[in-house]
Amino acid sequence: MQQHRRPPPGGSYRAHEALVRPARVQPQLWRLLLGVALVTLVSLTATVGLQMLLVAVAPGAWLAELSQGSSPGAMLVMLGSFGFLALGVALAARLLHRRGLISVIGALPPLVWQFSRVSLYLLGLSLLLLLLPPYDMGAPMEPNLRFGHWLALLPLSLLAVLVQTGSEEIVFRGYIQQALAARFRHPAVWILLPSGLFALGHYLPAEAGDNALLIALWAGVFGVLMADLTARAGTLGPAMAVHFFNNVAALLLFASPSSLNGLALYLLPYELADVQGLRPWMAVDFATMVVSWLAARLAIRR
Known part of the structure; x- marks a missing residue:
């Protein structure tokens, strides 16, 4: 006999129930595990299929740059292929949980309103940071794309990052978080487990060296903060906005010279594995992440 969990009583996460309620229709954990496997399969298969298609219709040296995202075309393809994750979630939600993708992301009117409002707050925060006394990274940043080229690509670049x-x-704060919340009432379970998986996906020892664990920890904390925003908002809008602004800065403005820099205006003076050069700025990045989270909470406060 199927057992339904009662929602947690009141509190600051009351809005989360709007997202979790549809997940209670089919809340079994085996469905979540099978769903994650399906999302992974759909994403990998579709990505390989896209790459094979590109090899057939647009052969060229740029295809070798796909794995590193070291050219504009390669980065656009790489970022766009993340959409296959959302496709996988849509299929898993429909086939295994009898719910649609909209129920995973939240009702569209409040989602759009929250995304827009948080984006305005973050834009204001960014302008405020620009007014602070000038600072540098101890070494000059290197120009990457010419400004005119970067500006011409910007609409496509922003769409790809979005x-x-x-x-x-949709995967981590949507599908996985909601499925766990449908089975476990305590927020520690449905906040920490998806955030741990998110951190694991950012653990890149081959690229980041001794900084790999710290970068993964950063991603885990980011996941916790985005899970908190989602539970407070009842849609993925605020988390999407904060994640979007963070990655615009990291991929389109000041990117790593190691990889994922094909659409960036500038390159950082340090590689991800540079302990002495990068770690002080990771502390600054961490503080910016926390302030962005607080700004987003303020934006959605009713």
């Missing part, structure tokens, strides 16, 4: 960040939020 697809990438939105799809990640």
Whole structure:
């Protein structure tokens, strides 16, 4: 006999129930595990299929750059392919949980309103940071794309980053978080487990060296903060906005010279594995992440 869990009583996470309620229709954990496997299969299969299609219709040296995202075309393809994650979630939600993708991301009117409002707050925060006394990273940043080229690509670049960040939020703060919340009442379970998986996906020892664990920890804390925003908002809108602004800065403005820099205006003076050069700025990045989370909470406060 199917057992339904009662929602947690009141509190600051009351809005989360709007997202969790549809997940209680089919809340069995085996469905979640099978769903994650399906999302992974759909994403990998579709990505390989897209790459094979590109090899057939648009052969060229740029295809070798796909794995590193070191050219504009390669980065656009790489970021756009994250949309296959959202497709996988849509199929898993429909086939295994009898729910649609809209129920995973939240009702569209409040989602759009929250995304827009949080984006305005974050834009204001960014402008405020620009007014602070000038600072540098101890070494000059290197120009990457010419400004005119970067500006011409910007509409496509922003759309690609939105697809990438939105799809990640749909998987981690949407599908996985909601499925766990449908089975476990305590927030520690449905906040920490998806955040741990999100951190694991950002653990890149081959690229980041001794900084890999710290970067993964950063991603885990980011996941916790985005889970909190989602539970307070009742849609993925605020988390999508914060994630979007974070990745615009990291991928389109000041990117790592190691990889994922094909659409960036500038390159950082340090590689991800540079302990001495990068770690002080990771502390600054961490503080910016926390302030962005607080700004988003303020934006959705009723």
